[in-house]
Amino acid sequence: MLERLQRVDLPTLGHLLEEGFVGSAIRRLGQPRRMAGTAATLALDAPDATAVNRALVALRPGEVLVIDMGGDHAHAPIGAVTAAAARARGAAGIVVDGVVTDVDALTDPRSGMPVHARGTSCLTTKRLDGRGGRRQVPVDIGGVRIAPGDLVLGDANGVIALPPTWLAAVVHEAELADAAEPDLIRRIRAGEDLRTLLHLG
DSSP: OOHHHSSSHHHHHHHHOSSSSTTTTEEOOSSSSSEEEEEEEESSOOOOOHHHHHHHOOOOOTTTEEEEEETSSSOOOOOOEEEEEEEHHTTTTTEESSSEEHHHHHHHHTTOEEEEEEEEEEEEEEESSOEEESSSOEEEEOOOOOOEOOEEETTTEEEEEHHHHHTTHHHHHHHHHHHHHHHHHHHTTTTHHHHSSOOOO
16 A cells, blocks of 8 residues: 555645644655655654664664654754664654754765654754663654554655555545546646636535
8 A cells, every 4th residue: 555655646635634644844854755654653752862773773664763752842863874774774764753953964865865854953862871762652743643553654745644544545536536637737727617627516
């Protein structure tokens, strides 16, 4: 299903669903490409870089590292080295409810990856004892509760995170809508009567 969701226009899902849409303050700051994977979560209770590193080492290919900073929007847990490590582990992307750093490296096609966060900072997490984080627990990201194994999708429009069953229920309808859209736009551009093309109730 992730393959199919890779091809679905994410705003199309916005026509079909009401839940799972991460707040708009969290936006894409990394590579400009689609993100789609399963959530591997980290609740960071302290600005603990060691806890982040342990979560990175545990990542499996195709996972999206989802970091709940517990309201800390000052310390950046992700930068050039951590993004490169996530990429080396085969991660599909990173979502941080907080800030990141080294934004130029995050967008670099050779070392970066899709990263979504609230903004950037030069203040980073520190090498603490590693006990400042809890892995694979439900986390709150931009107003959305994300559990380990949820599907996480992201593009320039934002981030969606939902259980696989929720997305499975609408993916076919989304594919049909996407397939019909180019012809609808063509007919609008050709000057057809909008009253016959747009839903007016």
